Amino acid sequence: xxAPHVPSLPPKERLILDLLIANGPLFGLQLVAMSDGALKRxxxxxxxxxxxxxxxxxxxQEVMPPGAIGLPRRVYYPTPLGERVMRAWSRLASExxxxxxx
Amino acid sequence: MTTFTPNxxxxxxxxxxATWLFDEPTRSTFVLPALxxxxxxxxxxxxxxxxxxxxxxxxxxxxxxxxxxxxxxxPSAPMGGPVTTxxxxxxxxxxxxxxxxxxxxxIRPLFxxxxxxxxxxxxxxxxxxxxxxxxHADSRATxxxxxxxxxxxxxxxxIxxxxxxxxxxAVGGGVVMAVxxxxxxxxxxxxxxxxxxxxxxxxxxxxxxxxxxxxxxxLLFVIGAIVTVLLGLPDIRxxxxxxxVAGAVLAGVLxxxxxxxxxxxxxxxxxxxx
Numbered sequence: 127x128x129a130p131h132v133p134s135l136p137p138k139e140r141l142i143l144d145l146l147i148a149n150g151p152l153f154g155l156q157l158v159a160m161s162d163g164a165l166k167r168x169x170x171x172x173x174x175x176x177x178x179x180x181x182x183x184x185x186x187q188e189v190m191p192p193g194a195i196g197l198p199r200r201v202y203y204p205t206p207l208g209e210r211v212m213r214a215w216s217r218l219a220s221e222x223x224x225x226x227x228x
Numbered sequence: 229m230t231t232f233t234p235n236x237x238x239x240x241x242x243x244x245x246a247t248w249l250f251d252e253p254t255r256s257t258f259v260l261p262a263l264x265x266x267x268x269x270x271x272x273x274x275x276x277x278x279x280x281x282x283x284x285x286x287x288x289x290x291x292x293x294x295x296x297x298x299x300x301x302x303p304s305a306p307m308g309g310p311v312t313t314x315x316x317x318x319x320x321x322x323x324x325x326x327x328x329x330x331x332x333x334x335i336r337p338l339f340x341x342x343x344x345x346x347x348x349x350x351x352x353x354x355x356x357x358x359x360x361x362x363x364h365a366d367s368r369a370t371x372x373x374x375x376x377x378x379x380x381x382x383x384x385x386x387i388x389x390x391x392x393x394x395x396x397x398a399v400g401g402g403v404v405m406a407v408x409x410x411x412x413x414x415x416x417x418x419x420x421x422x423x424x425x426x427x428x429x430x431x432x433x434x435x436x437x438x439x440x441x442x443x444x445x446x447l448l449f450v451i452g453a454i455v456t457v458l459l460g461l462p463d464i465r466x467x468x469x470x471x472x473v474a475g476a477v478l479a480g481v482l483x484x485x486x487x488x489x490x491x492x493x494x495x496x497x498x499x500x501x502x
Contacts, residue, residue, distance in 0.1 A: 166293065167290035168258075168262045169290075171257065171258040171261050172258055172294075175258055196267040
């Protein structure tokens, strides 16, 4: 019998969830700036797209003020599932950490 | 220096280029947000030439990174743009075809018509495999095995006249290696989930799909393959040596890049722990 599929949480996705939960909704560029080089401009959206497909984050298009020009940015929010996955991950990591370090 | 006007905005050319390179979902999910960031950085930079230059460099670099990386890291999406579809093809098939043709062009002087025969045989088997997989989509993970065995037998039969007893030695060595790998894996079971528990994106002849990562058996397999090729083709020893050096450098870079992120989750039987 195969185990039920559990969504994975790679380090970059963990970092993004961590930043979103700690700081609230953020633009991609803000995530890059807060990551201390761990996230790159451009490819951060590939990670965010994957997380959106998994249901960890959701996004909305920025509401542009009247008369504003340029492309609207996307703002990202953590979903309740994303927050639960992050909590579960933190619990798992804190339980396993002593064994992994020994 | 480009300024924001209702007629022309920075990044407009990149938006047009993106419509040629990417399909709509990829464009709206990955590319346009990156270009929106580029425009935002330019807005924040104001009229300062230095800051505007930095924003331009960062914006174009981000776009270039997306163009290079997207076909490999975005699942199934980025092949829809007209140019990308032509260059890359479905699942990178066109690139692989070009690579295969270049490889056969390189070995053609070495093997003569034998290379052409192998190409023909390979094409026929690829068509058979594709047709078979299309008709047996539900069980394709295991169903291709007999055909792959047939491919191996056909290849050994084809090269028999050239290499003679070396072929038998290679087959015997391969069987011994397979038994050794099986014994090793039985004694040191992997900590990775079995293949049946992982999502299988579809059967393809793709070495990267062979789950040998982290196993000592994987290292043995690679060394065995290199030694076998060198015994059969001693003329390419310098090419193999250069490949090994380049591979070692790439592996080192990947290891350094990944180690801070994955160090705590290396399986107990990984090569890294030996």
